[in-house]
Amino acid sequence: MLLKFFLNINNQSYLRSLETEFNESTNGIRQELNRFEQAGLLLAESEGNKKLYRANTLHPLFKDIHSIIRKFVGVEELLEKVIDRLGNVQRVYLEGRIAQGLDSDIIDLMIIGKGIDRNYLSSLVEKAEPLIGRKIRYLVFEESEAKVYVAKHSKELVLIYGQSA
Secondary structure, rough: OOOHHHHHOEEEEEEHHHHHOOOOOOOHHHHHHHHHHHHOOOOEEEOOOEEEEEEEEOOOOOHHHHHHHHHHHHHHHHHHHHHHHHEEEEEEEEEEEOOOOOOOEEEEEEHHHHHHHHHHHHHHHHHHHHHHOOOOEEEEOHHHHHHHHHHHHHOOOOEOOOOOO
């Protein structure tokens, strides 16, 4: 659940949707949600007869937990070993299961930049995969190509590098 709420701060979920996602009993998930809410890590608001949960970004430990989750997923090392070495990267987004807050052996990335050398990127990814213990898949776009894709998939993307356009 930490991954679900603290990697992508835009994630919000109901108890029933978490039950389906995690394939766990409602009771177990409810207990964990209550603990996180009592600790102030999650905020809950009522929407009809449902309770919607999301990360409390104002909690004093939010930044630390967010950083730990990024390290667990391998994002920090990925940024250090791959993105920082490409030079002309403007933004990088996570996609797929990890962006949804679900653990995965695959990290899906969308990289936006100018003149990115795809052969060099491929060699960096090959070196980074064993270090983070996950497969890395990526799409590369120039800024003009990316606008439509980002607009269409904005709710499924997590910005991990750069600033929103």
